[in-house]
Amino acid sequence: MELKKNRLTFGLLIDWVVGWEDIDYYQSIILSGVQEFVLENDINLICLVTGRLNSPNEWERSRNILFEFVDKNKFDGLIVLSSSISGYGTSKNILKGLGNFSDIPIVIVGELYDEYCSVSSDNRSGMRQVIDHLIEVHNCSKIAFIKGVEGSMDTEVRFQAYIESLTAHNIPFNPDLVYSGNFLHKSGSNAVKELIRKNIQFDAIASSNDNMAIGALVELHKRMGKIPDNIPITGFDDTQSSHFHAITTVHQSFLTQASTASSLLLRMINGEKVPLKTEVPVDMVIRSSCGCIPAIVTNTFASFDEYVEAPYESLKEQIISELNEINSLIGFAENSSEQEHLFLYTQKLLDAFYEELYQNKSNEFIHAWNAMIFWMIMKNAKISFLHDLLSSIRKIILPVLSDASCLVVAENLFHAARVQIIDALQRTAATVDHLSSIQTGSLELLGEDLVTNLDLNTQMDLVYKVLPELGIKKCYITLYEDPEKPLEYSRMVLAFDESGRFNTGPSGITFPSRDLIPSKFFESLSADRFSIIVQVLNQGDDQLGLSICSFDSKISKTYEIFRYRLSVALKGSLLIEKIKNQALDLEKQVIERTSELSETNNQLLDEVSRRTSAEEQLKKALKELEFYNKQLHLQSLQDELTRLYNRRGFMELGCEYYERAKAFGKGFLLIYGDMDWLKQINDSYGHAEGDFAIAKTAEILNISFRRMDIIARLGGDEFTVIVSDASPHEDKEIRERLENNFLKFNQTSHKPYKLSLTVGTAYFEPSQPCTFEDLIKKADLDLYNKKQLKKRI
Numbered sequence: 001m002e003l004k005k006n007r008l009t010f011g012l013l014i015d016w017v018v019g020w021e022d023i024d025y026y027q028s029i030i031l032s033g034v035q036e037f038v039l040e041n042d043i044n045l046i047c048l049v050t051g052r053l054n055s056p057n058e059w060e061r062s063r064n065i066l067f068e069f070v071d072k073n074k075f076d077g078l079i080v081l082s083s084s085i086s087g088y089g090t091s092k093n094i095l096k097g098l099g100n101f102s103d104i105p106i107v108i109v110g111e112l113y114d115e116y117c118s119v120s121s122d123n124r125s126g127m128r129q130v131i132d133h134l135i136e137v138h139n140c141s142k143i144a145f146i147k148g149v150e151g152s153m154d155t156e157v158r159f160q161a162y163i164e165s166l167t168a169h170n171i172p173f174n175p176d177l178v179y180s181g182n183f184l185h186k187s188g189s190n191a192v193k194e195l196i197r198k199n200i201q202f203d204a205i206a207s208s209n210d211n212m213a214i215g216a217l218v219e220l221h222k223r224m225g226k227i228p229d230n231i232p233i234t235g236f237d238d239t240q241s242s243h244f245h246a247i248t249t250v251h252q253s254f255l256t257q258a259s260t261a262s263s264l265l266l267r268m269i270n271g272e273k274v275p276l277k278t279e280v281p282v283d284m285v286i287r288s289s290c291g292c293i294p295a296i297v298t299n300t301f302a303s304f305d306e307y308v309e310a311p312y313e314s315l316k317e318q319i320i321s322e323l324n325e326i327n328s329l330i331g332f333a334e335n336s337s338e339q340e341h342l343f344l345y346t347q348k349l350l351d352a353f354y355e356e357l358y359q360n361k362s363n364e365f366i367h368a369w370n371a372m373i374f375w376m377i378m379k380n381a382k383i384s385f386l387h388d389l390l391s392s393i394r395k396i397i398l399p400v401l402s403d404a405s406c407l408v409v410a411e412n413l414f415h416a417a418r419v420q421i422i423d424a425l426q427r428t429a430a431t432v433d434h435l436s437s438i439q440t441g442s443l444e445l446l447g448e449d450l451v452t453n454l455d456l457n458t459q460m461d462l463v464y465k466v467l468p469e470l471g472i473k474k475c476y477i478t479l480y481e482d483p484e485k486p487l488e489y490s491r492m493v494l495a496f497d498e499s500g501r502f503n504t505g506p507s508g509i510t511f512p513s514r515d516l517i518p519s520k521f522f523e524s525l526s527a528d529r530f531s532i533i534v535q536v537l538n539q540g541d542d543q544l545g546l547s548i549c550s551f552d553s554k555i556s557k558t559y560e561i562f563r564y565r566l567s568v569a570l571k572g573s574l575l576i577e578k579i580k581n582q583a584l585d586l587e588k589q590v591i592e593r594t595s596e597l598s599e600t601n602n603q604l605l606d607e608v609s610r611r612t613s614a615e616e617q618l619k620k621a622l623k624e625l626e627f628y629n630k631q632l633h634l635q636s637l638q639d640e641l642t643r644l645y646n647r648r649g650f651m652e653l654g655c656e657y658y659e660r661a662k663a664f665g666k667g668f669l670l671i672y673g674d675m676d677w678l679k680q681i682n683d684s685y686g687h688a689e690g691d692f693a694i695a696k697t698a699e700i701l702n703i704s705f706r707r708m709d710i711i712a713r714l715g716g717d718e719f720t721v722i723v724s725d726a727s728p729h730e731d732k733e734i735r736e737r738l739e740n741n742f743l744k745f746n747q748t749s750h751k752p753y754k755l756s757l758t759v760g761t762a763y764f765e766p767s768q769p770c771t772f773e774d775l776i777k778k779a780d781l782d783l784y785n786k787k788q789l790k791k792r793i
Helices: 026-040 058-069 091-101 123-136 153-168 185-197 210-224 240-244 254-269 312-329 337-358 364-378 385-400 404-452 456-470 519-525 558-597 604-636 647-664 678-685 687-704 728-749 772-792
Strands: 009-014 044-049 077-081 106-109 117-121 143-147 178-180 204-207 249-252 277-280 282-285 475-480 489-497 509-512 531-539 542-550 668-675 710-715 718-723 757-764
Touching (some): 026 044, 026 531, 044 058, 123 282, 143 185, 385 404, 404 647, 456 475, 475 558, 542 558, 668 728, 687 757
Antiparallel strands (some): 489 509, 531 542, 668 718
C-alpha cells in the first residue's frame, strides 16, 4: 500500500524512545527537533524504534524487524541516528543496513559518512578545546583519556583530537594513559580502577562522554572520600547529568543537528544539491570539575573601573549581540522561530527595564520577566539559561548607571529576577514530579488491569480508556496473524483518534503487515498532518505485533512503559486465546464425529471410540485452560521485579489473614516500609541500578522475616509486611534485625550508595479491633513520623 498522499512523509529511525528518567536524552531531543521542523513545513513523520544492530539482548534484536517496514511507498526520505543504532558494531553494520533503502533519500545524524549526506557535531574541535584547556590553563601533562566504543566514529575522532593536542604542545603520547571504555557510567569507574591498579600517574582525566566522566568522578570520590580538587575531569555532550555533577564538557546542539538534517532531507527530496558532510559547531562549557570557576559565576561580575555613558539603544544592541554568543546554551536550533521569539522577548524585557528605571512604571520589568519565563516553560527550554541572560544584562547595564539610587533600583530588579528564576525552577520540577507520579500511577494501574483481565477485547477497552488520559490522541494496535511469519499478515484490534474509537470487529481487521495499518485507517489518519511512533510488541524474541501512537512535541518514558506493559499482558491473552481456539476445534471435531455416527451403524463402534477420544482431548484442553487461568491469577498477585506479592496480592492475602486473626483473637504486627534515597540512585546511576536496589531490598526483607509472614512490594519504593502471631514487644527486635541485615549488605556490596529502609509499624490488638485499612493508615502515619525524624537528624 502506498502511504504517501498530499504531503511529504519523513521517516526517523532511532534505537530507543527515551531514557527511564524524565529528562532529555539524545534520542528524544533529536525527535523533538525533527518534529519541530515537520510541524513548520506541514510534513508527516513516522518514527520507527528499531533497536540497536547486533545487540546481545534478544528483546532488542526483536525490534530490528522494523527495518523491514521501510520502503519508498511509505517514506519520501529517511533520517537515521547511526551513532545510536550501530551502538554494538562498526559503521559497516549501518551501511549494510542502509543499502536496502537505496531508492530513498537518506540523511544520517551523529556520524559523518562518505556514502551518505550526514550531519554531526564538530567532535574534533570540541575535544581539542578541552585538551588544550587542560594543558594551557591547568598545566596538565599526564592526561588520562577514556575512549568510547571501539569502531565508533565519535570515539575515533575525539581520540585523534586528544593526540593532536598532545603533539601540538610537545607532550609525548603515553598509551598507558588510554583506557577503552564503552560510553557507559561503569567504564569510567573501571578506568580509574585500572589506572590505580597499574600505579599509572595521571594529573587529569578527559572522557569521551559525560557518562564516563561522571563514573570516573564518582570512583575518585569513593576512594578519596571527597571530590578531588587537584585532578581535573572533563566530559563531552553536556547532558543533564553533567549539569548536576558540574562537569566541564562540550556542548553540542542536538536540536540544531535535527533541524539541519531535516532541512537537508527536504532539499534532497526537492532535487537540490546538498553538501555531503555538515558539521555543527560546538562550545566548551566550563564548570568546576576541572578546577575552574564556572562561567555562570564569572559572568555575574560587572566592572566599575570607570563610568561610561552610553545611550540606551546602544546598550540594547550590545546585549542582543551578546545574546547571540550565549544562545547555544538554551538549545534552540539556529535560525528557528524559537530563536526569533527569544530575541523579541529579550527586547521587550530590556524596554520594560528602561521604563521601570527611568519612567517610574512600577513592576514592568517583573511582568516582562514572568512572561519570558512562562514562554520558556511552554517551549520546554532550559530555564537555567536565564541566569546567563540576566548576568549579561547586569554586566552591561550596571557600569553605565552613575546615580546611586538607580543602582539600588537596578540591583533590586536583578535580585527579584533571580528569585523568579529559582521559583520557576522549583515550580517546574514540582510539576514534572507531580505529573510523572500521576502518569506512572495510571500506567501501573493499567498494567495491573491488563494482566488481570486476560481477554483481548477487555484489554483493548482498557487501553482505549487510559491512553487519551495520558495525552496519546491516536493509537493503533496490530497483532501478527502468525508470529512465526510476522511480515505476512496482521490484524488490527484497536484504533482510535480524537473523534473516537473505530469499529474493528470482534476478531480485528486483517491486512498485509508491511502496510503498518489498513488503508481505510490510513485515509482517516492522513486527513491532517500526523506524527506517529511505531514500537514493537514482543516478549524476548517472541514477536506479537506493533504499537503505533501519535505524539506532540516531545516523547516521554510513558510510551516505552506502555509498550512493555501491553506486551506482557498480550502474551498471556494470546496464550488463552490459542487454548480456547484449540478447545473449539476439538469441540467441532466431536460434533462432526457425532454426525458421522448417525449415517451408518456399521461404523458405530469405531466412531464411538473416536468420539470418546475427542472428548478426552477436550477435557484435557479444558483442564489445561483451568491450569493456565490459575497460573495467570498467581502471576497477577506477584510483583514482576522482586517476586514478592504486589499491591493486589497483599490486599487479597492481607484481608484474608486479618479476618482470621480477628475471628481467632490473635494479634499481629503490620510493617510499612519506604526505601531511602531511591530517587537519588535513579538520578545518579540510572533506573537499571534503581531496579537492582529495589530487588536487593526485597531479598533483605525475605531473609529478615519468616516464610509464614506476608511480604509485599506495593509499588515504587514502598514495602509492607504482616508479621503473623507477633506481639507489640517484637517491634524493636524486628527493626534491629532489619538494620543489621542492611548493614551487612552495605559492607559487602561495594556500591557507591547505601541501602536503607525507614519503617513504620502498627499492632492489631484483638481486644480493641480496628479495620484493616485503618491499621495500614496507622503504620503509614508511623512511617511518616520516622521519616520526619530522620530529616531532623
